[in-house]
Amino acid sequence: MIETDVLVIGGGPAGSSAAKHAALGGAKVILLDKRSEIGAPKRCAEGVSKKGLAKLGIEPSPRWITKEIDGVRLTSPDGTDVWLTEEEIELPEAGYILERKVFDKHMAMDAARAGAEIRIKTLATGMDKIEDGFIVSTESMGKTEEIKAKIVIAADGPEGHVARWAGLKGSAKAKEMESGVQYEMVNVEFDREAVIEFYFGSCAPGGYVWIFPKGDDIANVGLAILQHKATKPAIEYLDDFIAKCPATKNAQAVELNVGGDPVGGMPKKMYDDNILVCGDAAGQVNPLTGGGIISGMTGGMYAGQVAAEAIKEGDHSKKFLKKYDKITRDDLSHEIDKYKKVQEYMLTLSDEELDNIAHAFQDVNFEKISTTELVKALVKVSPKALLKLGKFI
Ligand SMILES: Cc1cc2nc3c(=O)[nH]c(=O)nc-3n(C[C@H](O)[C@H](O)[C@H](O)COP(=O)(O)OP(=O)(O)OC[C@H]3O[C@@H](n4cnc5c(N)ncnc54)[C@H](O)[C@@H]3O)c2cc1C
Missing domain, CATH: 3.50.50.60 (FAD/NAD(P)-binding domain)
Structure with missing residues (x-):
């Protein structure tokens, strides 16, 4: 032995x-x-923060980094975009897309x-x-x-x-396991090529859709949903999204990835x-x-x-x-x-509420970009968020 x-x-x-x-x-x-x-x-989806790698003492290597990210696009159900990019704000923290x-x-x-x-x-x-x-x-x-x-x-x-x-x-628990499904795609048409994109609302119940660029016209296009919030399998939500989204409607998949993501803590x-x-x-x-x-x-x-x-x-x-x-x-x-x-809190929001938040976000002056800063902004624009999240920020 x-x-x-x-x-x-x-x-x-x-x-x-x-x-x-x-x-x-x-x-x-x-x-x-x-x-x-x-x-x-x-x-x-292969996204990782620079700060996270630094904390672990891992030197970034061109062998496994496909793209350096310099911004974020958040899109609400009615198509309202919030762009958070270097052109608009100073970025203290940005990330990489890896080749996992x-x-x-x-x-x-x-x-x-x-x-x-x-x-x-x-x-x-x-x-x-x-x-x-x-x-x-x-x-x-x-x-x-x-x-x-x-x-x-x-x-x-x-x-x-x-x-x-x-x-x-x-x-x-099964209820807290997100179902993730993703294609790696080619022929993706980006508005801005070094930005990670997130789409919220009924396009991905309990989660969100992402487009993470991997250089040239390649991206990971995927979503995660909570099955008990959904009315059809994850792959059908993804195929519907891809057919409608201008960035992906002409794209083709070269890889399919499926997996669970335990989000219950x-x-x-x-x-x-x-x-x-x-x-x-x-x-x-x-x-x-x-x-x-x-x-x-x-x-x-x-x-x-x-x-x-x-x-x-x-x-x-x-x-x-x-x-x-x-x-x-x-x-x-x-x-x-x-x-x-x-x-x-996000799980309680309807498409209409998400749209209202996106509209209000358009007037917010972001100084830093991080999830915490986004949540701080959310608390400012939504009384419901203040009620539910105020003490955590
Ligand atoms: C669709 C999707 C998108 C995601 N996107 C991101 C992202 O962009 N950024 C991010 O940070 N995280 C993301 N995640 C989460 C991330 O992938 C995981 O958190 C991460 O891989 C966890 O690492 P791990 O080592 O714990 O597990 P894993 O990476 O799952 O590794 C577990 C390993 O154990 C091996 N194994 C299992 N059972 C056995 C056994 N009995 N004997 C021997 N070997 C075994 C498996 O083969 C596997 O290699 C995503 C997850 C999904 C599903």
Whole structure:
């Protein structure tokens, strides 16, 4: 039987971050992923903030950045646009559109460089608790193997099973799992080519439509919806939008991506004896935007660091591992809770109310562009927003 200190299940951004930091902390680490190519197929619009990468100490690389973004377009149901671009305002924070299949692989390479052993095309099929650890069953190219680990880090994404195998709750209730669907498209006609576009209202019940440019005439065009707010499948909303939107009506898809996005926030417990849970598997996602790359990698980083400390101390108990839960909540909870409230408020808005907000936004003088600043502006123009969100801003 193979033995390791730390076994990370899932080689997405959260798992690679966990594996890298556990290895940097001196632990013997195995990172496994069921896919034959880490990062592919992507299930993501690939937007990431510069500030988020900097916080994680990740140097931006032209290998995995497809486009630098310098603005945002928000469009309400009646077609009213709010443009927030460098031409109009000073941008303290802007973002990148990644090539996730390259980015994810590079994050795994960083974990390997830090000393983690990577096993691709290796599916974790089950897990048994032993006195001080877990025995994880794996299957790779028809071969089964068992791995004994002192600490398991569950980073197996939104539909992950590993936390449940250990008796913990999964990332989100069905009601709080957004259904995402997206095409990567060519022949997209942009009004402004370095701007990310968001469309709100009944075009995507419970979520929004996005167009994220990837250079030239290429973009990720997708949407996320809450199924209980919708009257048809996500793909039908997307096809309807694409047929009507001037930017996409002549575009063609070269890739289809589908995936769940857990927007219900973090579960009550992300640790137990010999186990930590991070990334989408632990609901480490912004409930308003659905973004989970940076927050998942942040959770992964803390999980890796605490796991390495636990190995050094020889204490893999929940009492020790609780530290991960505390550090992660101290860092992520405030934002997640705040944006959960904003998301809940957005869910109450009719198309007409969204139009009224967009009309009022046209007269707002934005000094900075960030989600927080947008929410501050929302509170100023909408009495309902002030009532529901005032104390969170
Ligand atoms: C349509 C859509 C658009 C999105 N757009 C954005 C965006 O623009 N920006 C942003 O920040 N976030 C976005 N997100 C969210 C983002 O993709 C996730 O938050 C992020 O990928 C989470 O990383 P993770 O490592 O936790 O999970 P994942 O990236 O899902 O990785 C989990 C890994 O675990 C592996 N795995 C699962 N089970 C097993 C098993 N039993 N054995 C072995 N391996 C296993 C999987 O193969 C996978 O590689 C989007 C999500 C969706 C669905």
